[in-house]
Amino acid sequence: MPRTVSSSPVRDLLALTARPEVISFAGGLPAPDLFDLDGMRAAFDRALTRRALQYASSEGDPDLRARVAERMIARGLPTPGEDLLVTTGSQQALTLVVTALLEPGAVVAVEEPTYLAALQAFRLAGARVVPVAGDEHGVDPAALAEVVERDRPTLLYLVPTFANPTGRTLTPERRAAIAALADRHGLWVVEDDPYGELRYRGEHVPALASMSGRVLHLGSFSKIGAPRLRLGWLRAPAELLRTLVVVKQAADLHTSTVDQAAAAAYLAANDLSAHVRALCAAYGERRDAMIAALPGTVPDGSRWTDPDGGTFVWVTLPGGVDAADVLAAALARDVAFVPGASFFATTPDPATMRLSFTTNTVERIAEGMRRLAGAWQ
């Protein structure tokens, strides 16, 4: 083995919490009761033609790319279909970017805490991960400027909208400052955006990718439609995209043509934006239910984020509490969450936890929070 690898603690935990009696706030997946199964079944039925089983380009189904581009344009990000590469989920997009851009020893700047699977991909590539300080408004551009000066990162990785695990959103002013920094220093920025459409209140914030040509924008259907299809996309400047397509060829030649054709058929026959609005209505209530239950659930002195969208609330427990111990007690009460320590690139804070509010109904959230309250006793 060239490099030390370890399994994802989140995925290990998800395997543990697959028991139906567990109310899980651990996973970040869409609610199964809100899947549009009939729409998907019809889309697959239409997609399964001989044509869908013919030649497939590594770039992806042209019809799907055009439809994804249309949706991005509608959200304020000008995107020609040719600038898009369809990926096997946005996790693959991230790994393609890592392969194309990072040498072993390269430096990657990240928010702290940040998305665990991204940290794993950077470590697997032998990169050095450097945290950038921030606050409730996301990373601080001044802190980033210092990191750029000192550590010369190749890449900055961000989930700027409704971040995993904190739910925080980077302000428009900070986005503009970071875009300018990226342009000035030739820094690549990965804007990982699986949650951007899931806004429950407040104003839409423009994509980082609309502010600089150094931004790689990663999107996915996993959080708004079909979580298990593994369909994502990557928007990149043309020259870099050519390299990424070659890396994609080596990775898996192309993404499942049937799944791509089904997604294109789904988008042709259904109003995905209306589906997303319905998701937002339901998720917003679930968010409110969890936030409302938190004061009665966690110990006095706890703090938590107040996300405007997405999937996660991030809780910081009062000093001395180890969330890993709480998890053991919680699992004994058939409720689960993810201890926050593994989301840190450098020094973990064991007194943190990530709670997902999207997967369970309001009633299940109330019951789960009651169970969780018992875990401190």
Added chain:
Amino acid sequence: MPRTVSSSPVRDLLALTARPEVISFAGGLPAPDLFDLDGMRAAFDRALTRRALQYASSEGDPDLRARVAERMIARGLPTPGEDLLVTTGSQQALTLVVTALLEPGAVVAVEEPTYLAALQAFRLAGARVVPVAGDEHGVDPAALAEVVERDRPTLLYLVPTFANPTGRTLTPERRAAIAALADRHGLWVVEDDPYGELRYRGEHVPALASMSGRVLHLGSFSKIGAPRLRLGWLRAPAELLRTLVVVKQAADLHTSTVDQAAAAAYLAANDLSAHVRALCAAYGERRDAMIAALPGTVPDGSRWTDPDGGTFVWVTLPGGVDAADVLAAALARDVAFVPGASFFATTPDPATMRLSFTTNTVERIAEGMRRLAGAWQ
């Protein structure tokens, strides 16, 4: 860019030959007229349940793994389902193995010529590729022993049964000798086996993986069922499999759950082996048609392989002919093939070409070979 990458000439060519008027002997895909579309449509319909959209392990759908294991056991390769990892096509399996086993500068031994996309994956990883001499019976174990002694390869890559691009099959005696070498020197062997079930004459040859614990066996549905689903599998010793699962998490978390559930549903409801027998009957006739047409198609002094199965015939033209020039003339006559040069790890032989006989009907093969005969004039 850390490493020089270039696009696959075969995939570039496939894009060119997608015009319907072209009779293409270039791609190695199953014949679209032989897809079981109705069976697949029914399988997807059954697979699209809420359960199929729930938790998915990186190892893959347990039902699918059990069914694949059953088929491998039936072909003489004892395989517990736990030894299998479902991959996004066997191209991904190869890239996972490369990531898990190869440091930049590591040596990979290969047959020459060999599968182009494997060469690309090794090069992308910064490995040094060393050819092993062989003949019509596959690589020569004595030549391999010399390479092992001199170059200390980490990995030997083989398509031992109906090889791409030559159609050759490694004899059982040579397999045993190579397995013994692998055990003795701690050499890893990748047995890439997408074509093994497509035998049109002669006796079944036991898998290399049945002879040594150092063999990673790669399988795929692409050539026997559903080419565009990107469903493959990797059989590896338990300890290495654990590492490969972590690398798989970083690559794309897991393979499309819908596609996996559909494949499992297909295997539950259909006799895939009967479908494969029907494929073999049709492909055997196509093979015979192409072999019969070759003497009237290629210039005097040409030689070609005589495959017992698989997809490809490998033609060596008389000295001085460059297959790339022939291709240009062939494309002008609406017929295509792949020039052989890119399948060589070291010194390319420009007077070689790869012809696929599976994609076209006997009638189209006859017409395509007539067109090809004109390309020398």
